[in-house]
Amino acid sequence: MTPQDISKLIVRTSMKDRGAFDVLYRQTSAKLFGVCLRVLNDRAEAEEALQEVYVKIWTKADRFAVSDLSPISWLVAIARNHSIDRIRQRRRPAADLDEAIDIADPSPGPEALAVAGGERARIYSCLEELEADRAAAVRGAYITGESYAELAERYKVPLNTMRTWLRRSLMKLRECLER
Amino acid sequence: MNGTDDSERGLGGDDAVAAEYVLGTLDADERQAAARRLDADAAFARLVDRWEVILSPMADRYGSVEAPASAKQAIDRRLFASTASQPVQKAGLWSSLAFWRGLAVAAVAAAAIAIAVPLMTPPAPPAHMMVASLAPQQSDVHYLVVYDGTKGEIGLSHVSGERASGRDFELWVIEGNQQPRSLGVIPVGARMTMPVSPEMKDKVAAGAVFAISLEPRGGSTTGAPTGPVVAAGNLRDI
Numbered sequence: 001m002t003p004q005d006i007s008k009l010i011v012r013t014s015m016k017d018r019g020a021f022d023v024l025y026r027q028t029s030a031k032l033f034g035v036c037l038r039v040l041n042d043r044a045e046a047e048e049a050l051q052e053v054y055v056k057i058w059t060k061a062d063r064f065a066v067s068d069l070s071p072i073s074w075l076v077a078i079a080r081n082h083s084i085d086r087i088r089q090r091r092r093p094a095a096d097l098d099e100a101i102d103i104a105d106p107s108p109g110p111e112a113l114a115v116a117g118g119e120r121a122r123i124y125s126c127l128e129e130l131e132a133d134r135a136a137a138v139r140g141a142y143i144t145g146e147s148y149a150e151l152a153e154r155y156k157v158p159l160n161t162m163r164t165w166l167r168r169s170l171m172k173l174r175e176c177l178e179r
Numbered sequence: 180m181n182g183t184d185d186s187e188r189g190l191g192g193d194d195a196v197a198a199e200y201v202l203g204t205l206d207a208d209e210r211q212a213a214a215r216r217l218d219a220d221a222a223f224a225r226l227v228d229r230w231e232v233i234l235s236p237m238a239d240r241y242g243s244v245e246a247p248a249s250a251k252q253a254i255d256r257r258l259f260a261s262t263a264s265q266p267v268q269k270a271g272l273w274s275s276l277a278f279w280r281g282l283a284v285a286a287v288a289a290a291a292i293a294i295a296v297p298l299m300t301p302p303a304p305p306a307h308m309m310v311a312s313l314a315p316q317q318s319d320v321h322y323l324v325v326y327d328g329t330k331g332e333i334g335l336s337h338v339s340g341e342r343a344s345g346r347d348f349e350l351w352v353i354e355g356n357q358q359p360r361s362l363g364v365i366p367v368g369a370r371m372t373m374p375v376s377p378e379m380k381d382k383v384a385a386g387a388v389f390a391i392s393l394e395p396r397g398g399s400t401t402g403a404p405t406g407p408v409v410a411a412g413n414l415r416d417i
Contacts, residue, residue, distance in 0.1 A: 011310070011417040018259070025251055030243035037244055047250050054254045062323075065415060066312040067228050073235040080203070080238070085214070088207035123236040138202070142237050145203040163204075167190045170198045174233055 001027050006071035007064075014061035021058060028072065029054070032079040039083035039145045049086055053079045084145035126176035134169045141166065197226035201234055221314045308417050311389050313410040315340065320348070320409040322365075324389055331380055333373045335365060340409065342367075342393065348409070349398045352379065353388040364398040365391065387414045 006027065012020035032053055036046040056078055067074050127135040133155060140146050146154075152162040190198055199205050200213040216223045307328035315321050320340030326333050333350075342348050350373065351359035360382055363373055375383060392399070393406035 007417060011308075022251075025254070029246045029250070031241065033246035033250075034241045034244040035238070038241055047247055050246055050250050051253050051257060054251075055257050058258055065310045065323075065417075066224075066314070066412070068232050069228065069235060073231070073238060076238045076241070077201075077231050077235065081200075081214075084203045085207075085210060088205075088210055120236045120239055123234075139237060139240070141202045141204050142234055143240050147206055148204045149206070151204065163199075166202065166204060167195055167198070170202065170230075171190050177233055 003071050006075075010057075010061050010064045010071055010074070013058060014064065016058075024057070025054060028075050031072065032075060035076055035079040036083045038143060039080065040086060041144075045086065046083075049083050050079070053082050056082065080145070087145055088147065122177060123173070126173050129176055130169050130172060134165055137162070137166060138169050138173070193223055193226055197223065198230045200227055201230040309383075309414045310417055311412040311414045313389055313391055313412040316408050316411055318407075318409040320391060322391060322410055324412070324414070326375070326383055326414060328380070328383075331375045331377070333362065333375055334370065335373065336370045337368065345396055346406070347394050347396050347398055348391050349394045349404070351390045351392065351404060352382050353390060354382050354384065357382075359390065359404055361399065361402065364394070383414065388412070389414060 006024070009020045009024040009027070013024055029050065033046060033050050036049040036053065037043065040046045040049055057075065060078075064071070064074050069077060127138065130138070137151050137155065140154075141151060148159050148162050148166075151166075152159040155162065157165075196205075196209075196213055200210065205213060213223075213227075217227060309326045309328070311324040311326075313320075313322040313324060318340055321338035323336040323338060324333060325336075335350075348365040350362040350365050352362055353359045360379065362375065362379060365371070365373070388411060390404070390408045390411040392404035392408050394404070395406075399405045
């Protein structure tokens with residue numbers, strides 16, 4: 001499936017084409033389940049989140065037309081944001097953390113779906129320009145959806161310091177990517 | 180690093196909120212507030228989209244995990260159980276867009292096929308279609324545009340915003356740095372189609388900008404927009 005194929009499936013889903021929606025689910029659900037599982041860290045909750053994510057995709061597919069994201073990134077953003085919304089509504093059980101990290105270690109696999117190799121290489125080289133712990137905090141926040149409070153606790157700094165670190169890191173990251 | 184440096188160089192305002200929403204670090208209340216703004220505030224939504232684009236390459240760290248088979252069944256139950264006798268939902272913008280293109284019939288057929296033969300690949304999409312969301316420009320005027328290159332026709336769906344009395348909305352296409360070219364006055368209504376002349380078809384290409392201006396009744400008499408642009412957006416291939 002090329003990104004163009006996924007785009008067509010999303011647009012046809014927005015026209016309430018169930019056939020297209022079924023194919024879209026088959027082609028993308030493993031990636032989005034990986035996202036839900038990594039953020040939520042609990043299989044049952046991740047499955048429930050995945051259901052809600054595809055309900056959102058069915059009802060909000062028309063919004064893809066106004067996004068600059070690649071189709072798979074747009075779908076991942078829905079899954080990520082929804083999963084982060086869910087963890088913000090509860091306290092995270094720390095016990096399963098290791099398991100989640102095992103599940104979702106980088107194995108890009110057959111997702112030629114994902115972003116182009118060049119962009120990927122660039123964001124990592126830009127992350128390397130940040131101090132190591134700041135880069136790790138950005139990655140940790142993005143991948144697992146850690147809140148400022150959680151990051152502040154892990155790095156043993158006041159919450160406002162963490163906020164300042166990350167805002168500054170994001171700005172440097174954007175400047176680097178736009179150079 | 181020191182604090183002064185931070186306050187000088189850090190992100191601020193909506194840009195910071197958008198970045199933090201995308202990064203995922205906001206707390207529950209802040210996230211809810213940001214999500215509400217995403218629906219209501221197009222400028223904020225664009226900031227968020229920009230940050231999603233910047234950070235999205237990191238998502239390659241997510242591995243793929245096969246979802247349990249029960250998940251898709253549950254999704255179909257949630258979405259379609261209550262409408263089993265009426266698979267095509269009538270609500271929603273896109274189903275009305277589908278209507279003007281005569282696609283509702285095709286969608287019903289596709290849904291019926293999908294129910295009968297779940298693994299069948301759906302039929303090929305219509306050739307050469309593009310969409311644009313003409314977002315409000317300091318107004319509340321919002322239209323959705325679907326361009327059908329095969330038919331040489333533009334479908335418009337009115338989302339919000341009324342024309343002032345005695346005035347008309349006129350649709351323009353702008354290609355690169357060229358002068359805007361009129362596609363005509365937009366008929367009043369919730370959804371309508373406008374023909375595109377063969378000459379204008381060459382102007383309508385991916386990346387072209389559609390804009391709507393407020394004009395005297397009957398449209399601009401000068402051949403160029405005379406009133407304010409109330410909505411605009413890029414045409415995208417689908």
